[in-house]
Amino acid sequence: MILDHFIWARNVWRWLRTATGDDAYERYVEHRSKKHPGEPLLTRAGFYEDSQRRKWSGVSRCC
Amino acid sequence: MLKNIGGVLLAAVGAIALTIIALHRHEPVNALWIVTAAVCVYLLGYRFYAAWIAARVLSVDASRATPAERHDNGRDFVPTHRWIVFGHHFAAIAGPGPLVGPTLAAQFGYLPGTLWIIVGAVLGGCVQDMTILMLSTRRDGRSLGQMARDELGPFGGFAALIGTLLIMIILIAVLGLVVVNAMKHSPWATSTVFATVPVAILVGFYLRRWRPGRVLEASVLGVALVLFAVVSGGWIDGNPTLRAAFDFPAIPLAGFVIVYGWFAAILPVWLLLAPRDYLSTFLKLGTVAALAIAIVLMHPQIKMPAITAFVDGTGPLFGGKVFPFVFITIACGAVSGFHALVSSGTTPKIIASEGDVRLVGYGSMALESLVAIMAIIAATLLDPGVYFAINTGAGLVGATPDAAVQTISGWGFPVTVEQMQHLANDMGERSLFARTGGAPSLAVGMASIFGSTFGRGLLSLWYHFAIMFEAVFILTTLDAGTRVGRFMLQDLLGHIWKPLGRTSWYPSVLITSALIVAGWGYFLYIGVIDPNGGVNILWPLFGIANQMLAAIALCVATGIIIKSGKARYAFVTLVPLAWLALITSTAAWQKLTSSDVRLGFFAAANDLAAKLASGVLPADKAAVAPQLILNQRLDGWLTMFFLAVVWFVILDMARVSIRYLRGLPVSNSSEAPYQVSRLTG
Numbered sequence A: 001m002i003l004d005h006f007i008w009a010r011n012v013w014r015w016l017r018t019a020t021g022d023d024a025y026e027r028y029v030e031h032r033s034k035k036h037p038g039e040p041l042l043t044r045a046g047f048y049e050d051s052q053r054r055k056w057s058g059v060s061r062c063c
Numbered sequence B: 001m002l003k004n005i006g007g008v009l010l011a012a013v014g015a016i017a018l019t020i021i022a023l024h025r026h027e028p029v030n031a032l033w034i035v036t037a038a039v040c041v042y043l044l045g046y047r048f049y050a051a052w053i054a055a056r057v058l059s060v061d062a063s064r065a066t067p068a069e070r071h072d073n074g075r076d077f078v079p080t081h082r083w084i085v086f087g088h089h090f091a092a093i094a095g096p097g098p099l100v101g102p103t104l105a106a107q108f109g110y111l112p113g114t115l116w117i118i119v120g121a122v123l124g125g126c127v128q129d130m131t132i133l134m135l136s137t138r139r140d141g142r143s144l145g146q147m148a149r150d151e152l153g154p155f156g157g158f159a160a161l162i163g164t165l166l167i168m169i170i171l172i173a174v175l176g177l178v179v180v181n182a183m184k185h186s187p188w189a190t191s192t193v194f195a196t197v198p199v200a201i202l203v204g205f206y207l208r209r210w211r212p213g214r215v216l217e218a219s220v221l222g223v224a225l226v227l228f229a230v231v232s233g234g235w236i237d238g239n240p241t242l243r244a245a246f247d248f249p250a251i252p253l254a255g256f257v258i259v260y261g262w263f264a265a266i267l268p269v270w271l272l273l274a275p276r277d278y279l280s281t282f283l284k285l286g287t288v289a290a291l292a293i294a295i296v297l298m299h300p301q302i303k304m305p306a307i308t309a310f311v312d313g314t315g316p317l318f319g320g321k322v323f324p325f326v327f328i329t330i331a332c333g334a335v336s337g338f339h340a341l342v343s344s345g346t347t348p349k350i351i352a353s354e355g356d357v358r359l360v361g362y363g364s365m366a367l368e369s370l371v372a373i374m375a376i377i378a379a380t381l382l383d384p385g386v387y388f389a390i391n392t393g394a395g396l397v398g399a400t401p402d403a404a405v406q407t408i409s410g411w412g413f414p415v416t417v418e419q420m421q422h423l424a425n426d427m428g429e430r431s432l433f434a435r436t437g438g439a440p441s442l443a444v445g446m447a448s449i450f451g452s453t454f455g456r457g458l459l460s461l462w463y464h465f466a467i468m469f470e471a472v473f474i475l476t477t478l479d480a481g482t483r484v485g486r487f488m489l490q491d492l493l494g495h496i497w498k499p500l501g502r503t504s505w506y507p508s509v510l511i512t513s514a515l516i517v518a519g520w521g522y523f524l525y526i527g528v529i530d531p532n533g534g535v536n537i538l539w540p541l542f543g544i545a546n547q548m549l550a551a552i553a554l555c556v557a558t559g560i561i562i563k564s565g566k567a568r569y570a571f572v573t574l575v576p577l578a579w580l581a582l583i584t585s586t587a588a589w590q591k592l593t594s595s596d597v598r599l600g601f602f603a604a605a606n607d608l609a610a611k612l613a614s615g616v617l618p619a620d621k622a623a624v625a626p627q628l629i630l631n632q633r634l635d636g637w638l639t640m641f642f643l644a645v646v647w648f649v650i651l652d653m654a655r656v657s658i659r660y661l662r663g664l665p666v667s668n669s670s671e672a673p674y675q676v677s678r679l680t681g
Helices: A002-020 A024-035 A044-055 B002-023 B031-057 B082-093 B097-108 B110-137 B144-151 B154-183 B187-210 B215-238 B240-245 B250-266 B273-298 B322-333 B339-343 B354-380 B384-391 B401-410 B417-427 B439-454 B456-493 B506-529 B535-563 B571-593 B601-614 B619-661
Strands: none
Touching: A002 B082, A002 B215, A024 A044, A044 B187, B002 B031, B031 B110, B031 B273, B031 B354, B082 B273, B082 B339, B082 B354, B097 B110, B097 B154, B097 B322, B097 B354, B097 B384, B097 B439, B097 B535, B110 B144, B110 B322, B110 B339, B110 B354, B110 B535, B110 B571, B144 B154, B144 B535, B154 B187, B154 B250, B154 B439, B154 B456, B154 B506, B154 B535, B154 B619, B187 B215, B187 B240, B187 B273, B187 B456, B215 B240, B215 B273, B215 B456, B250 B456, B250 B506, B273 B354, B273 B439, B273 B456, B322 B354, B322 B535, B322 B571, B339 B535, B354 B439, B384 B401, B384 B417, B384 B439, B401 B417, B417 B439, B417 B456, B439 B456, B456 B506, B506 B535, B506 B619, B535 B571, B535 B619, B571 B601, B571 B619, B601 B619
């Protein structure tokens, strides 16, 4: 019973992390290791900077 | 079967709510009926119209792989859960426009604005967003400009680019003006808004250096700090020395905003823009949710009449009759051309399945429209006299409180100096007269809603929280808009001299950013020195430009629908297109030719020039008159240019469509070939 609540809370937490982009780096690492194993990876800070630069090169906010 | 019963129930509830709104013409109606009617209509639109469009017109095929799946690179192309895409897309399209527009349109009464927000969204705005999103998803996430070029021709693409750039400049200017007017002689608001800059920079360092990419931690920290800034703004306001240090008239504040805009555009995004955006997104979603809950709990009575006498064009906030200006003013709350840029930007690259297009495209816009409904409720639950006293410029009602209350009461909306003073004291402001721009009146409305739901003693805190909330995401839009404008300008100038087109060449970054900032800075400055508040000129210009961009987007959509052999369904985008062409052309025509000095740009310029020449203007007005005259003429030329561009695109679309229908060759569809999806089914 208590375990159910934990699972529920963990799902919410996971969803929140994905929705906000908090786990973007983990997902990137997972993607690279699955599709391009052994190739060099960006560091956490490098990935963050790169993704922000991409995000703000186009129209990502409106009136 | 069950789904149909749900639909019938919805229709019934919606019809009852609309009937109640319609029958309460001479007595106050409860805001809850407006919310109910709106939500029912959105759900019906989503359940039936959007589903029909998705199936028949757009031929949504969940088995077809989307760009996110085909180009999945773990970075910008990432298949993402539909509700997360929905959240991202909504956060991207929801800006200050739907808060300001409905607030201004409330001068016509609550009914015209409310009806257009609901009808315009369901039949126009949501359809546009969903269609462009779908078309871009089928085309590897290409932008509106690229789609216009591929499907219509080089002219369409060029028109979309120029149109966007100019709209951006007008938009940033008017939003800057809204913030400046909210901070003018308000130490509390000014210090709070200023404090958001170092907070954002701190969060920027946190996210880049200390705990890279830990968005949640950083956002919680940042939101806590800006909330603290709201509270400490109150302490600053209570201290005479500090109070004087943050008490600025409008012109220096405009200077700060302009300098800030330039720095924000040339600094790395991680330092200011990205962290500010995380803060504003959290605040935005949180505040919108809280506002919705509070409106339901408080269920306030609407005090504004359904329709005011100002539908005849004599309105104090801006000149012009209810047709076409209610449509121009509401703008983003019902249809926003700008959304077509987001719908053909980041979102199509993360959509996991075509089946999600309806939720993301249509659904997000319906929610945005609901935000506009809440804004019009916040404006119309105020005593109309108070609403007009806050929103009317001193140039029209007189500079003294006595003159203002006399004029406004004379319109049939009684208000007293004591009432306004009492309200200003409650909100922690010195005066609320002539605080044009929409932000202060929205903040008073929001503070009343939050105050009556979550604690009345905190009215001044709620007021300044609302101001900070609006300012934070206006500044994000200003910052992001300047950057996008700079990229577009670099793209254009790169054709003239190659190095200027390089986005990484710093001298080009400095120069093009300065040009964009100078562009909106000019309009902002003119707005600030205008004795009528400036918003009365700039907002209609922005509305016309925005609706014209929507017309361009709908042209692209209509052209593609016809070219795909579905001319019989083209009415889906053709009807909103025809309506937008009608209202924008009428509005532009009136702005150009009207002899009413409050409506016609050239009439106002000529009138002021004549007054200046005959020497009847007082010295302070005579000093700024030449700039105002030049600006009115410039606005007139700009309107003419917008009008020409939009009609060229319409004719270009008609040319391509007629060629197709007559069996003549047209450019091939740029749709990516079918590839089966492994994600679904």
